[in-house]
Amino acid sequence: MRILIANDDGYLAPGLAALVEACRGLGELDVVAPEQNSSGTSNALTLHRPLSVRTASNGYRFIDGTPSDCVHVALTGLLPYKPDLVVSGINNGANMGDDTLYSGTVAAAMEGYLFGIPSIAFSLAERGWTHLDAAARVARTLIEQVTLQSFPASARGAWLLNVNIPDRRHAELHGLRITRLGRRHASEPVICQSNPRGEPIYWIGAAGDAREAGEGTDFHAVANGCVSVTPLQVDLTDHAGLPAWREMLAARA
Template identity: 75%
Template structure:
């Protein structure tokens, strides 16, 4: 068993160390993470400059790029052996609902999935790393259960969100779907010391679709949310309508 571990908070993040601890003893571990915090970079790959790989004193390899860069480089030239599992996290803050479209944590796992490797992204729902040791035990449990009984549909991509609670390792798990958020808050405008106008991206919007069955509902009700994800963005239900639209256009 070989496990590739990545994240988006950077190679010095406490969450990465916690995920490494969660995987210890399960097989050979390869750790490849971004040099800097790369939250919100989604699935971006760096194409306008070369990437460099460095090795920290503790043996962790880090790359001056995005989370997707880290997994992509690892799988296409850095690692001598292909991993059996890719795990990402543990992220500082939730990756639920629309967040998954922006998340570097999810993107790192998704990069492994795109290469046909089972992958899991782990996040705590609040920032600050509280009860990170417990979240590590939750991650260990999920990984062990997956390894014991691999789902029939494999490779798979799972998005796991863990409440920041001292009893998180005793909470029930719920298989969920993604909720939805309201639109983000407006940008924050500031004036630089040079008199230039600068803009900070505003905070994420509140949950607007958080009913039973969603990741928002599960974590709000004291459960660990486990959401199976897919890459196919096709609106399959709308395809017949668009086929009718195209046919109508042909008769004009």
């Protein structure tokens, strides 16, 4: 098996090293990660300048771009083969609910999915990587499970999983739950400050608290000590609303 490993915290992040170690022995590994922390870049691709690819002393390749850049470049020219699996993480903090729209960790995995490759994003639900060893064990187990399974015909082909792991010792985890995305309240207001010239500058405010976190959501699973596994898709179409929109706009045509 050939596995492409990426992240959004940068090629020097402890979470990336832990994920690489978790994948040792599962197949041929290639690491292509951002040079700098690129959290919150979502699915952005760098189109206004060329990208540089360099190799670190440990063999990781790093790119001066976004997480999506890393996977895109790897799949469209850097690697001489198509990987069997793309994994991203282990992120320093949760990517649940609305976070997935902004997450560079999820975006890296999604880029693999868009190219028809099964992909998984892994995140540790609290910042600081306190129990990174436990998260790496979870990642290893899940990768083994999904790659050894004989999927039914309806589930074959590319799929995308978003995995959030409670920051607990492995013995304190309460199993795995298949979940849906919860929802957050709106973000906190921006923080306005002044730069040394007295000009206003703005920091994006903190993420809002969970507002839809009932049973079955990723928020609920993690809060109860369970690993949350959410299957994702890319189709953003409001299918339920299509008939109403057709009727309304047809009446005005």
